[in-house]
Amino acid sequence: MNNYKIYGNNSSKELITNMISKGREPHSLIIHGEKGLGKKKLASWVAAALLCEEGSGTPCGKCKSCRMIAEGAHPDVMSPKCGPKGNYMVDDIRPIVSDAVIAPTESRMKVYIIPDLDRSVVTSVQIQNILLKLIEEPPEHTAVILTASGRETFLPTILSRVISIGAVPVSDAESAEYLEVYENADPVSAADAVSAGRGNIGRCIEYLNGGLFKSGVKAARELARAAINKNEYQILLALEQTDSSRPLLRECLCLYSEIIRDSLRIRLEGENAVTVSCDEGAAKHLATAMTSERALALYDILCSYITGIDSNSNTSLTINSLCGMLVAT
Ligand SMILES: [Zn+2]
Structure with a gap:
């Protein structure tokens, strides 16, 4: 099994390989994209590409460096410790800056991977300010890789100094x-x-x-079918199967909003539009059953309810109110 096989994302891999093979190693990168698209795997691939003993710009998967990185045991590839929710405190990041001046022990470079920076809602700006000097004037032997779900997590001062890679669906x-x-x-x-x-x-x-995603898919699919049938009772049943669980209701609404987004895409780009939602059939059906204006209004309503859930709105009241809104829209 090849630990470094990355599906898709070819242009990003080619960019990194080209840079390394021409001796222009990137010293700071951000990898952004939604959860599940393999950002951490891509970060590990970049680390291995930088440290691979073959030096071709692509991990060989066989040398000592590649093997150690795959096992999470390379002494020159480091990530800060994080809290239970994957968030960092500023004191978790400061040691990186002081460690960066010390030469690597095993390979020609040290690579610091800081995943999911967007989870550090409170400290993200401070963390980026701490890392700014390292990113502005990196020692020859260091590389920093930051990941987050979106580019908006990063400060303009960071964005202007890094290679930015968007992880995309396969x-x-x-x-x-x-x-x-x-x-x-x-x-x-x-x-x-x-x-x-x-x-x-x-x-x-x-x-x-x-897990939660599977339950969310079931609820979102049923919600989409109920919306197609314009059946208020079915809409209520679909929403009530979340059992007023906040994470599940949120997941269901996010997934349903993706179906609506896909339906808009199909309306604009036709049957061959690239879709990503969990119910392509429903998206196609809604694309013919709903005007773009109605779909956009529905999408906005779903986004506002998701924001409400994030702000701790009462889930039972949310379900009743949303049911009325979905029927009326
Ligand atoms: Zn290798």
Whole structure:
């Protein structure tokens, strides 16, 4: 099994490989993209590409460096410790800046990977200010890789000094191949998971494992069907199966909003539009059943309810109010 096989994201990999093979190693990168698109895997791939003993700009997967990085045991590849929610305190980051001046012990460079910076809602700006000097004037032997769900997490002063890589979804066929090769899924289960998670391999895996995402997909699909049938009772049933669980209701509404977004995309770009939501069939149906204005209004309503859930609104009241809004829109 190749630990460094990355599905899709070819242009980003080519960019990094070209830079390294021409001796222009990137010293600071950000990798952004939604959860499940493999940002951490891509960061590890970049670290291995930088430190691989073959020096071709692509991890060989066989040398000592590549093997140690794959095992999470390379002394020159480091990540700060984080809190239970994946957030960092400023004191977790300061040691990186002082450590960066010390030469690497095993390879030609040290790589600091700081994943999910967007989870550090309170400290993100301070952390970036602490890292700014390292990013502005990096020692020859260091590279810093930051990841977050979106570019908006980063300060303009950081964005202007880094290579920015957007992690993108892969094809459904690549997702299915990944599930069969790396997760030992049988073809039927893999196809089922791919119909929900689409080109987001992380989501496909979560679906296979039967977590929150799988329950959210079921509720969102039923909500979409109920909306197509304009059946108020079915809409209420679909929302009530979240059992007023805040995370599940949020997941359901986010996934339904993606179906609406896909329906808009299909209206604008036609049947061949690239879709990512968990119910392509419903998105196609809604694209013909709803005007763009109605879909946009519905999308805005869903976003405002998601914001309300994040602000601790009462979930039972939210379900009743949303049901009325969905019927009226
Ligand atoms: Zn190697």
